[in-house]
Amino acid sequence: MHTVDVTCPSCYEVFSAPCPHFDELPSDVDYDCEICCRPLRIYFDHSDVDVQATAYGLGDSGPYG
Numbered sequence: 001m002h003t004v005d006v007t008c009p010s011c012y013e014v015f016s017a018p019c020p021h022f023d024e025l026p027s028d029v030d031y032d033c034e035i036c037c038r039p040l041r042i043y044f045d046h047s048d049v050d051v052q053a054t055a056y057g058l059g060d061s062g063p064y065g
């Protein structure tokens with residue numbers, strides 16, 4: 001499975017999260033940080049062939065507001 005490195009908004013550690021299928025992008029998913037286990041959301045999007053992942057806290061405004 002394809003994974004993308006994301007930075008946790010709570011502990012700022014970097015971890016790899018499984019990326020949704022390319023056809024499903026852009027996608028906004030719930031996830032728990034693998035380092036501090038705090039809940040966060042990850043917004044996946046792609047440009048050309050690269051997938052980008054942006055992690056943000058539940059209380060923060062993400063790309064979807």
Ligand SMILES: [Zn+2]
Nearest residue numbers: 008011033036
């Ligand atoms: Zn964390």
